[in-house]
Structures are given as C-alpha cells and as structure tokens.
Amino acid sequence: MAEQPTAPSCAPTSNPSTLSNPAPGASASGTPRAPQTAQVPQAARVPRVLSIAGTDPSGGAGIQADLKSIAASGGYGMCVTTSLVAQNTCGVREVFTPPLEFLTAQLAAVFDDVTVDAVKIGMLGDADTIRTVRTWLSEHPVPVVVLDPVMIASSGDRLLQAEAEQALRDLVPLVNVITPNIPELAVLCEKEPAQTFDEAHEQAANLAAATGTTVIVKGGHLCGQDAGNTAVFPDGTCAHVRTPRLDSRNTHGTGCSLSSSLATRLGVELLQHAEVAEHTAEQSVLTSEDTHRALQWSTRWLHESIAAGAGLQVGSGEGHGPVDHAARARRLEAAASAYPWHHLLATTDSEGNTLDGTSPERLLPVSPVPAGEAVVKPAGPWTAALWAAGGETWHQILDLPFVRALGDGTLDEDLFAFYLDQDALYLRDYSRALATLSARADTAEAQVHWAAGAHEAIAAESQLHEGWLANRARLGGPSPITMGYTNFLRASAAGDDYVVGAAAILPCYWLYEEVGAVLSSQNHADHPYAEWLSMYGGEEFAADVARSLAEVERAFEAASPAQRVRAAQAYLSACVYEREFFDQAHRALR
Numbered sequence: 001m002a003e004q005p006t007a008p009s010c011a012p013t014s015n016p017s018t019l020s021n022p023a024p025g026a027s028a029s030g031t032p033r034a035p036q037t038a039q040v041p042q043a044a045r046v047p048r049v050l051s052i053a054g055t056d057p058s059g060g061a062g063i064q065a066d067l068k069s070i071a072a073s074g075g076y077g078m079c080v081t082t083s084l085v086a087q088n089t090c091g092v093r094e095v096f097t098p099p100l101e102f103l104t105a106q107l108a109a110v111f112d113d114v115t116v117d118a119v120k121i122g123m124l125g126d127a128d129t130i131r132t133v134r135t136w137l138s139e140h141p142v143p144v145v146v147l148d149p150v151m152i153a154s155s156g157d158r159l160l161q162a163e164a165e166q167a168l169r170d171l172v173p174l175v176n177v178i179t180p181n182i183p184e185l186a187v188l189c190e191k192e193p194a195q196t197f198d199e200a201h202e203q204a205a206n207l208a209a210a211t212g213t214t215v216i217v218k219g220g221h222l223c224g225q226d227a228g229n230t231a232v233f234p235d236g237t238c239a240h241v242r243t244p245r246l247d248s249r250n251t252h253g254t255g256c257s258l259s260s261s262l263a264t265r266l267g268v269e270l271l272q273h274a275e276v277a278e279h280t281a282e283q284s285v286l287t288s289e290d291t292h293r294a295l296q297w298s299t300r301w302l303h304e305s306i307a308a309g310a311g312l313q314v315g316s317g318e319g320h321g322p323v324d325h326a327a328r329a330r331r332l333e334a335a336a337s338a339y340p341w342h343h344l345l346a347t348t349d350s351e352g353n354t355l356d357g358t359s360p361e362r363l364l365p366v367s368p369v370p371a372g373e374a375v376v377k378p379a380g381p382w383t384a385a386l387w388a389a390g391g392e393t394w395h396q397i398l399d400l401p402f403v404r405a406l407g408d409g410t411l412d413e414d415l416f417a418f419y420l421d422q423d424a425l426y427l428r429d430y431s432r433a434l435a436t437l438s439a440r441a442d443t444a445e446a447q448v449h450w451a452a453g454a455h456e457a458i459a460a461e462s463q464l465h466e467g468w469l470a471n472r473a474r475l476g477g478p479s480p481i482t483m484g485y486t487n488f489l490r491a492s493a494a495g496d497d498y499v500v501g502a503a504a505i506l507p508c509y510w511l512y513e514e515v516g517a518v519l520s521s522q523n524h525a526d527h528p529y530a531e532w533l534s535m536y537g538g539e540e541f542a543a544d545v546a547r548s549l550a551e552v553e554r555a556f557e558a559a560s561p562a563q564r565v566r567a568a569q570a571y572l573s574a575c576v577y578e579r580e581f582f583d584q585a586h587r588a589l590r
C-alpha cells in the first residue's frame, strides 16, 4: 500500500480534452442516421455503450459488472466477450479465450446494427486480442473510448499475459481515457509502482503528455482518507474528485465499474452536446469539464455502491465481495414512492386498539424503532407520545448520508450549498407559518413565542444570505420537497385547527435541535464545517424548543380526541418532511 498524504489541488479546467469527436449521429460506417425527433427531451437521450471485456460468472467484475454499471449510469449496455473466465470473489480458476474470428463476429454483429456512442475496454488477455480490437476500432471509430488496462485481478491472478503489455501500451494513444490502478499505471509507464499520490500524478502526467490520452489516477490502491480519482489531461492540467475511503472488503470489480460508468457518463455528456449542436450547428466537443463532471458522477455513484456492497452478502467472505451497483437506484426508487405515509393510513395500533386520540397511547402507531432519549425532554405525556412515535424517522435522519457526512466533515461542498439554498427558501415560509400561528394563539404568551420564532426565522434567512450564501451559486427556486414542506406548514397553520398547526411546526424546532446536538458533538477546530456546526447547541434555542413543546402539550390537553389524532399525524408528517429535507441534496445532485 502506498501512502497518500494529500491530493494536489486540481481545479477543473476549461481546456478541451483530446477526445476525438466524429459526428455523434453518424453510424459506424459513416452514413448519417436520421436525426433524433425534436420531441425527445434531452434527458431521454440514452448513450449506447459497448463493453469489450472478459466475464465474471459471480457477477462482480468484468462484463457482468460493466452492464450493471452502464445501466446504473444511464446508458444502454451491450457486450462483446473477449474471454470466458471461471472466477468468483475469491479468485480466478480458468480462462477460456474463444477464437479471434468469434471476437470479430461479435463486434460485427453489434456495429452492423447499432450506433455505438461509447466503448469501454476491459480484459483483453493477450496481444492478438488487443490487436484485433485495436484494428476494429480504428476502422469503426467511436466518439468515446475508455480503456481499463486490466492486468491483474484483485485476487492477484493474472488477466493479461506479460508479453502482451507492450501491445496494451500501443493501444493507449488510440483511446480517449485510460483508468489504470497504481500497479497498472507503473507497467504502462515502465516504472516502479508509485508510493505517493504525487508520484502517481507525475507518472500519469508524463503518460498523458506522451500519448495525448487523459489518464485517471485512481486512489483505491493508495491509503489516506481520500480514495478519490484525478483526471490528468494531456496539457498537464488536472481535476480531482474526492471520495472518502471506506473500510470495506467489497472492492471486487471497482475498476471495471468505474471505467464503464465513466464511459457511459462521457456518452451522456457527448449526447447533450449533440443535442445543442443539432439546434445551433455547434461542433460537438467534449471538454475537460465534461470529463470532470463525468468522473464526479461515476466516483460518487461507485462510493455509494461500495458502501452498500456488504449488504448483498455475495461470496463466502474470504475473498473480496462485489459492489452493489443498484444501491442508488433502490434508494431513489424508495424516495420516489408516491404511496401514502404509513401514519396517515393506520387506524389501529399493533394490538388492535383504535387510534382515537382518547389517550397518549391511542394517538399514533408504535414506532418499530425505539426513539431513545431526546436532549430536550418532552413537556408531558402528549409530546412524549409524539417523540416515541417518531423513533423510526428520527433514526433514519441520523443515518442519512447528508447528516453523516456533515458530521464527519466529508460532505461535498456542492451538496452543502444545495442544502443552504433550500434552507434559506424554507426559512422565509417557515417564518410566515409561525406568524400565522401567533395570530391564532389564544394566550398572549403563545402569541409572543410564535411571533418571536417568526422573527428569528427571517433573521436567520437574511444571515444566510449575507454570510453563507453570499459567494455561493443559487438555484433560485424551491425544490419539490421544500415546496411540499412549506406549503404543508402554511396550510396547517392557517387552515387547520390551532393544535394541528402547532404540532406541524414542532419538528422543525425539536428535530433540528436534536440533529444539532449530534452534529455539534462531532465538531472540532479542523472540521471543514466547524463554523456551521458551532451554530448548533445554543442554550437560547434549546429554551425556545422547550417553550414550543410546552405550548404543543397545552394545546393537546385542550383539544378534542379527533383534533389530537390529526395533530399527531401532522407532527409525524413534518418529521418525515424533515428527513426528506436533509436528504434532498443527495437526490438532486449526483
């Protein structure tokens, strides 16, 4: 393991990369195809991506990993098999290489019928295979070619004959991007494996300059907290994408997955250019920014896939398990569910008692996950019942990648900026909901309390604008989640019974305080978000939370059973909206 002290500062550049760009609408034979219909929205253009690689019947690496990665990255996957490999998570047992004529027959079957937008090349095995693929691609140019120079599997088994290394070196200038790991980079450069990131970067810069090919330096084989990737461009510029190192054995096929995802995302970028070109006749050229964006997408997606890999329970555990290519798709599918939230459907608790609001026990379904202790204690039995019922949602919030990364300092700046932007929009409407509640309160004390909250929320919003948001790009509009949450709060405060409005408002006080307590306990002087985290945990806000709890408790006591049920449901709905609000940056940006 080589050491990785710090990643060099590699800012994205505006220089065009060296990617060659035949007209993307052209077929392999050069015959122009009919233009895509104007009705097809931009997002619907799906790149057709071909993997030329070996197999892994256990599904974690090779062509099987490539097809999953291409689909997960937004492409249509195809594959041409170079070698059939009997392998699993523990190692390679046997390799069977079909005759070269059959390799050519597969390539011809694809290219005769399909326009290929991007190619990923993986295991080639021997020099004859390399030459056959090379000749084919010279005669059938494809706009994006990413070469993963597979030499040795993570199990230590050879996947490229030693005498074929020169043939692989000769292939490098003919492709757009290569994704060698540290030992493979050394072989391509005919040097010793780099021990530090700077050494790897130097090898990559020399190789990129000599071949005209963009080299991705991959951090997986280095150590240090950042396992990220750097695109090193032939002109000497570079762009780094950070990714926190995971303590995981599920790294079988990470190289295959990254390279095929990258080929797909480069295809997406190219198709977007082509879309513009159809309208403005601009020439379609992939830039360094495109490559940086594509690498960012693929690196983040792979991080989520590695993190979820162990959950698959594939393999005996003795080798290296696969990554979970579909983890993100499953997360987003669950997030997109339009099914009504459980607490809005439940009419009885687990023992069959009707949830009729006659006692704190008959208010909401029991949470399957115990809530644990709140830092700011409930004000009485009604708010204690609310806290207990929100246990599952509360633990989901603590588990969100956004909350975890904000706490441990690994949160990417663009995700944080998205959150701040939405937070500012939220606070404006939250202030309005509080002002409405103040107007409806039946005691002077409650009226003053909610009015003070309304004032503080709008003051916090203008502080965000003047400070945190002053130098950050704004989206300029609320997300569907921000809009859903604020509309729900304003409607509850203005159009429903007072107790319902007060209960809906509560999670923004209470959960925010509780999340803040967890986050501020992780703060330290070198924390990248130290200033933000230090804003949590003030005694004044904790006292405001306690006052809000006391007022909600009082309103519950005074309410009818039916009002209490609706208020409790509104409380839990707001808890769910809190979760969605914290999670939304990870759904919007990829």
Ligand SMILES: Nc1ncnc2c1ncn2[C@@H]1O[C@H](COP(=O)(O)OP(=O)(O)O)[C@@H](O)[C@H]1O
Pocket (backbone or CB within 6 Å): 154, 180, 181, 182, 217, 218, 219, 220, 221, 227, 228, 229, 243, 244, 245, 246, 247, 248, 251, 253, 254, 255, 256, 258, 299, 302, 303, 306
């Ligand atoms: N332990 C890890 N934690 C986080 N990301 C990792 C880890 N191991 C690998 N990766 C990601 O997978 C990519 C490819 O892995 P790497 O080991 O460098 O290449 P290969 O799989 O070709 O040997 C890395 O660049 C990195 O983004």
Ligand SMILES: Cc1ncc(COP(=O)(O)O)c(N)n1
Pocket (backbone or CB within 6 Å): 053, 054, 055, 056, 061, 062, 063, 085, 087, 122, 123, 150, 152, 153, 154, 155, 159, 251, 252, 253, 254, 255, 256
């Ligand atoms: C067919 C094939 N291609 C590539 C790899 C490398 O993957 P890893 O380095 O993760 O073992 C592999 N094991 N099998």
